[in-house]
Amino acid sequence: MSYSAPSQIAARQLEYFDGKHVLLAGELEDSFATELLGTAASVSIFTTNLAYANQMQRFDNIDVQFGEQYQAQPNVDMVLLYWPKAKAEAEFLLSMLMAALGQGTEIVVVGENRSGVKSIEKMFASYGRVTKFDSARRCSFYWGQCDNTPAPFTLEDWFKSYPLNVGEQSLTIRSLPGVFSHGELDAGTQLLLDTLPALSGSVFDFGCGAGVIGATIKLRFPKAQITMADISALAVASARETLRFNNLDGEVLASDVYSAISGKFDNIVSNPPFHAGLKTHYAATERFLQLAPQHLNRQGQLMIVANSFLRYPPFIEEAFGHCNTPAKNNKFAIYQAVKNS
Numbered sequence: 001m002s003y004s005a006p007s008q009i010a011a012r013q014l015e016y017f018d019g020k021h022v023l024l025a026g027e028l029e030d031s032f033a034t035e036l037l038g039t040a041a042s043v044s045i046f047t048t049n050l051a052y053a054n055q056m057q058r059f060d061n062i063d064v065q066f067g068e069q070y071q072a073q074p075n076v077d078m079v080l081l082y083w084p085k086a087k088a089e090a091e092f093l094l095s096m097l098m099a100a101l102g103q104g105t106e107i108v109v110v111g112e113n114r115s116g117v118k119s120i121e122k123m124f125a126s127y128g129r130v131t132k133f134d135s136a137r138r139c140s141f142y143w144g145q146c147d148n149t150p151a152p153f154t155l156e157d158w159f160k161s162y163p164l165n166v167g168e169q170s171l172t173i174r175s176l177p178g179v180f181s182h183g184e185l186d187a188g189t190q191l192l193l194d195t196l197p198a199l200s201g202s203v204f205d206f207g208c209g210a211g212v213i214g215a216t217i218k219l220r221f222p223k224a225q226i227t228m229a230d231i232s233a234l235a236v237a238s239a240r241e242t243l244r245f246n247n248l249d250g251e252v253l254a255s256d257v258y259s260a261i262s263g264k265f266d267n268i269v270s271n272p273p274f275h276a277g278l279k280t281h282y283a284a285t286e287r288f289l290q291l292a293p294q295h296l297n298r299q300g301q302l303m304i305v306a307n308s309f310l311r312y313p314p315f316i317e318e319a320f321g322h323c324n325t326p327a328k329n330n331k332f333a334i335y336q337a338v339k340n341s
Contacts, residue, residue, distance in 0.1 A: 005137040006082055006110040007032035013134055013141055014039045016108055021075040023101075025093055026082035027111070028052050033062055036080075046070045046097075048178070048233040051256045066254075068176065068237040069155050072100035083111025087119055089178030089234075092158055098127050098146050099153035109142040117142075159241060164212065166193075166219050174241040175210035176234045180273065182210070188332045189213065189271045192305035195327040195334045199224050201266030204295065206288055207231075207273045208252065211239030217269065218248045226250035229261060231284070257287050264297045270304045289315040296339045303336045 003011065007030050014036075022040045024033050028047055033056065036043045044063040047053050053066035065071060079097050084090050098105065107130065111117030117140050124130040130144025155176075160183045164171045175182045181189065189212055199221050205214040208228035218226045228239050228250060239252045253260045272285040289312060292302050302320070306312050308328065312335060316323040320337035327334040 003030050003032050005112060005139045009134055009136050009139045009141045010080065010108065010110050011035065012136065013108075016143060017078065017080070020078040020106070022078045022080055023073075023076045023097070024080045024082070025070070025097060026090075027084045028082055031056070031059075034059055037061060040078075042075065044073060044076065050231045050233070050254050050259075054256065066233060068233040070096050070100050076101055077104070078106040078108065081107060081109045083109060083115050083117040083120070084178060085115060086178050086182070087116055087123075088182065090119065091123060092177040094123060094127070095151070095158075096153050098150040101146070103146055103149050105146045107142075107144050107146065109144075110139060113138050113140055120144075155237075159238070161245075164216070166216050169219055171212075171215055171219060171242070171246050173210050173212055173215070174245050175238040179232065179235045179238045180207075180209040180271075181212065185212065186271070188305045188307070191327060191329060191332050192269070192271055192303070192334060195305075196220075196269070196303070199267050199269075201225070201297075202227065202264075203267045203269060204229070204261070204265040206257070206268060206270040207235075207285075208239045209235050209271075211242035211250075211252070213269055213271065214239065214250055214252075215242050215246060215248055218243075218250055219246070224267075227253070227261075227265070229253045229255035231256050257284055258291055258295060261295060264295055264300065266297055266300050268292055268296060268300070268302045272304055272306065274307070274310060285312070286315055290319050293319050293339050298339060298341070300339045301336065302338075303334065305332055305334050307331065308333045 017040045020040050021042045023044050025046045033043050046065045053064050057064045109120045128145050128147030130142050132142050134141035159174045161172050161174050164173050202225045205228040208230045214226045214228040230236050236252050236254045243250050313323040316337050324336045326336050
């Protein structure tokens with residue numbers, strides 16, 4: 001079995017997990033949890049990633065919880081935290097998990113050194129002690145314990161807001177840590193919003209993040225029916241909160257590309273993701289582009305924004321027979337196609 005580097009360093013220290021009821025959380029991407037079954041008393045998983053949840057739910061002896069907020073389960077006495085790529089998300093997960101599990105909970109933190117895992121030393125100080133015990137494969141292994149009573153955790157306290165001007169109107173975007181463009185609008189999405197034509201009918205926003213694109217379309221074109229989807233529970237919660245906060249209607253779904261999507265749309269609009277953890281990852285977006293015509297009505301339109309270096313036009317051309325570039329700058333390009341059959 002091929003494990004990630006953080007899992008490999010955890011596998012060198014299995015004695016830490018002996019007889020423990022271990023909860024795995026954070027940047028999870030392999031099946032190391034199954035190996036822990038031979039050492040730990042029990043193994044459970046909390047993940048905000050739907051694809052990973054679906055992958056691990058096939059193991060009957062591992063309890064898998066997917067969502068934006070952990071619901072405490074009995075007997076968990078140790079957390080194995082895989083350090084996420086965003087420091088703010090690490091703070092968020094620590095606050096949530098320690099509040100749910102309480103004083104006396106042990107914690108193991110593993111992560112690549114370039115991800116900033118060393119930050120755990122200061123970040124955990126309010127909970128108790130944490131010490132580095134191993135280093136290998138450019139990763140670090142920390143063990144600690146929550147000695148102090150954690151502060152209560154309230155999800156609403158972790159939403160960050162920023163304003164977005166939409167013509168003479170404005171939106172307030174609400175996002176949780178770990179969600180794309182947390183706290184500020186990215187330049188690619190701005191270019192897409194500036195390029196959008198008038199839209200009507202049904203609109204699907206794939207990889208919606210905090211709901212910037214879908215909410216903007218709904219504000220500008222109130223008669224449009226908006227559906228948004230993301231693989232991240234944190235993004236789904238953020239997009240729903242953005243709609244709620246701005247009194248806008250729309251549906252937001254947790255979906256692995258089109259897994260939860262039924263029916264067809266008149267428009268698919270997206271700033272599709274291409275990062276998974278610290279690595280560049282294209283598979284989900286390639287599948288999204290290849291299958292897009294199946295989810296569009298006749299004369300339905302696809303419009304996306306992407307970094308110019310990403311080779312998406314060949315996938316769009318293969319799916320639609322053509323690919324237009326209505327706008328671009330020195331970093332981003334807008335790609336557009338219409339389903340003609």
